[in-house]
Amino acid sequence: MSRRLTRRSFHRLTVYGATLIGSHALWPLAKADEPVDVPWAYDDPHLSGNFLPVLREVDVQDLRLVAGRIPSDLRGVYLRNGPNPEFRPISYAYPLDGDGMIHAVHIEDGKARYRNRFVKTASLAVERRAGRAVFGSFTRPSPVDPGMFLPGEAPSQIKNGAFVNIIWHGGRLIALNEATTSYEMSAELDTVGQWTAGGSEPLRLGAHNRRHPRTGDLFAIEYSWRTPTVKIHRINASGTLVDTKAVDLPMPTMIHDFVLTENYVVLIAGPAVFDIQAARAGQSMLQWRPDLGLRIALLPLAGGAPIWIEGEPFFVFHFANGFERGQQIIVDYVQHDKFALANGPAPTFKRMTIDPAGRSFKVASFSDELTEFPRFNHLREALATRYVYMPTLTSSLKELSPPSAVFNTVLKLDTETGRYTRHDLGNQIVGEAAFVPKPGGGTAEDNGYLVAFTYDPVERRSNLLLLDARRIEEPPVAVIEMPQRVPQGLHGNWVARV
Numbered sequence: 001m002s003r004r005l006t007r008r009s010f011h012r013l014t015v016y017g018a019t020l021i022g023s024h025a026l027w028p029l030a031k032a033d034e035p036v037d038v039p040w041a042y043d044d045p046h047l048s049g050n051f052l053p054v055l056r057e058v059d060v061q062d063l064r065l066v067a068g069r070i071p072s073d074l075r076g077v078y079l080r081n082g083p084n085p086e087f088r089p090i091s092y093a094y095p096l097d098g099d100g101m102i103h104a105v106h107i108e109d110g111k112a113r114y115r116n117r118f119v120k121t122a123s124l125a126v127e128r129r130a131g132r133a134v135f136g137s138f139t140r141p142s143p144v145d146p147g148m149f150l151p152g153e154a155p156s157q158i159k160n161g162a163f164v165n166i167i168w169h170g171g172r173l174i175a176l177n178e179a180t181t182s183y184e185m186s187a188e189l190d191t192v193g194q195w196t197a198g199g200s201e202p203l204r205l206g207a208h209n210r211r212h213p214r215t216g217d218l219f220a221i222e223y224s225w226r227t228p229t230v231k232i233h234r235i236n237a238s239g240t241l242v243d244t245k246a247v248d249l250p251m252p253t254m255i256h257d258f259v260l261t262e263n264y265v266v267l268i269a270g271p272a273v274f275d276i277q278a279a280r281a282g283q284s285m286l287q288w289r290p291d292l293g294l295r296i297a298l299l300p301l302a303g304g305a306p307i308w309i310e311g312e313p314f315f316v317f318h319f320a321n322g323f324e325r326g327q328q329i330i331v332d333y334v335q336h337d338k339f340a341l342a343n344g345p346a347p348t349f350k351r352m353t354i355d356p357a358g359r360s361f362k363v364a365s366f367s368d369e370l371t372e373f374p375r376f377n378h379l380r381e382a383l384a385t386r387y388v389y390m391p392t393l394t395s396s397l398k399e400l401s402p403p404s405a406v407f408n409t410v411l412k413l414d415t416e417t418g419r420y421t422r423h424d425l426g427n428q429i430v431g432e433a434a435f436v437p438k439p440g441g442g443t444a445e446d447n448g449y450l451v452a453f454t455y456d457p458v459e460r461r462s463n464l465l466l467l468d469a470r471r472i473e474e475p476p477v478a479v480i481e482m483p484q485r486v487p488q489g490l491h492g493n494w495v496a497r498v
Contacts, residue, residue: 045403046094082489135159170239198240210260259322
């Protein structure tokens, strides 16, 4: 069994935007006979190795099966988005900058096909006309000449790459950015345009959204770097905006993700705030202000004033699930002790138990293993769940100093027993693993598959991995070879039919 990397043994090891131990000097460069993916270089570990963008948009049928067998009754598509800048950036802050690139693997009748496409945002159109990067970073914006925008285009100083996530709702594929307008994609990944959710203007959405188990309504949040107001949108199952509510925080605050239960929207706002004065002084526009503390807002779906709870500060990029148990609210999440895009403390998986009546909460740990990108059976959103799936890093990965957000092992956590099972890929890199329900799989929560892209840093090849979610420690159900390298990305989902 490989040795685990934990907070205790590698206290400087961090993920999702923080820096791992060492530099990226040992990250492998492209082989001499490999095509160059982009005609530029950039001194950032998150723009080299398997983070290097790809420009090729390809369509390949009948992908080669490396191992196992694709279940004959499995039909659908795995889609995953990620930052993939086409032009050499002016400045870059992973994971907050880039151009959306959707990678899709369609599975049907025991076969698989691959297609990838850029999300053709208005921001990308401006840069393609210029033939270079125009926008600065999300954390360090650069002035953009209004004359670079065509009539009818809305001038902007911050790029919308629509690269963080891709979801299916109301019969539409929607590519999401970070609290900006989103883009509708066709089934074959052509960019349709900005999504309006049935209205006359594009709707601003966060990167993560939650679906109510009874109504099918999609709840989405919108925060702003300009104002402290956070908006909560409710979009019905047909994809039409129904209503919007708002709450105010002390300062404009970044809230990347949130939780929905049967009766509440739960906002957990760590004090990662937008500071224009800091940006003008040449610092990051995103600042960690622990003096502001942590603020939790419980917003009743039935209406009424929010319930506010305060606590010691920490930050959350990603939640697994949230649900109600009796009079309490349970929230499973990955905790960062502070917000940092470099040299932050290692994040670990936690469970928060909230007492709305007492306006208090407590936090319990499962282990000190490094992790991020937690997922669960999405069909049980806002309902009680037992299992969480997430990646971690072990010493069987031979790269001595990979960049952050690099993992090589998939974990399955039983939150009732605290027991972990694992699938260690050795010297292969794996990303977020999405849940795929088995067709006619019954009611068992873990009766399904896990799907994720993997990357071999020696062979420089990417595969699609399919694991049995009930027994992830067993050999893969299937390993499918990709026709080109699939860069490290962010979030993806399985769609049964498109």
